[in-house]
Amino acid sequence: MIMKDNIQPTQGELEILQILWKKGPSTVREVNELLNQDQEKSIGYTTTLKIMQIMFEKNLLSRNDSQRTHVYLAEVREGNIQSALLDRFLNAAYKGSASKLAMHLLGNHETTPDELAEIKALIDKLEKNKPS
Amino acid sequence: MIMKDNIQPTQGELEILQILWKKGPSTVREVNELLNQDQEKSIGYTTTLKIMQIMFEKNLLSRNDSQRTHVYLAEVREGNIQSALLDRFLNAAYKGSASKLAMHLLGNHETTPDELAEIKALIDKLEKNKPS
DNA sequence: CTTAAAATACGAAACACTTCGTACTATATA
């Protein structure tokens, strides 16, 4: 049985994953430029390189090194990582009370009518599947 | 204007806050014992002391030192910290998509019928207040 | 073939948090 539970990318790793999830396979330079353009941060090229190399060793990323310039690819799924992080966050900050988190979430953040409808539809579905 | 935005307790600090939120004012020894009893972790007394002293310096905690044994009190509200952490988490892991987080949350975790009803009621309220 | 430009590899410093040992201080009790 392959254990894949201990995935917990760091903050910096997560930012790089976000870019790869959105853009698909990318070079270190491309990732570094996006990191620097997004915010006002200024991250050196070799810093980004180093982190991506570490992520490669951790199997968070794979890479095609048939060319001189390596092309990196996210090896983990966005949804999987999000769920894993959510789980940790839920326990750390809300002691596992999903509904309390949901209340804060809906109360504090703008949500479009479509999104609200979508969530309500999911709740209806959950209520039907588990009427006991 | 008092800026109180940069509250972001660390993992260890959050565990201590959880205990103080639940139990109310407590001594270092009480906190340390609860920390050690909760999980299988074994945290030295002076470790807990040190972290609580740092939290005191950061104004996360206040303390009554009129007695030899100081009594510590959480200076931040549970809901405030949770909302602040949620905000950070939402941006870091979900790039601000609250509904996506909500879908994962409801989909992946057990929620009681009461909780679901409560969330649905909140959604109804939000839909009424913002019909535009 | 030589040189310049751009990439990778890697060690080590910088940082933040956690952990603990030890020194010091206050209190109770024999």
Add this chain to the structure above:
DNA sequence: TATATAGTACGAAGTGTTTCGTATTTTAAG
């Protein structure tokens, strides 16, 4: 009052992540 006990203060080591400088390698251009 002496001694054991329990507390606080604090420095420093341990740990993990981020950051960057520098050496090396590859490629393209002159």
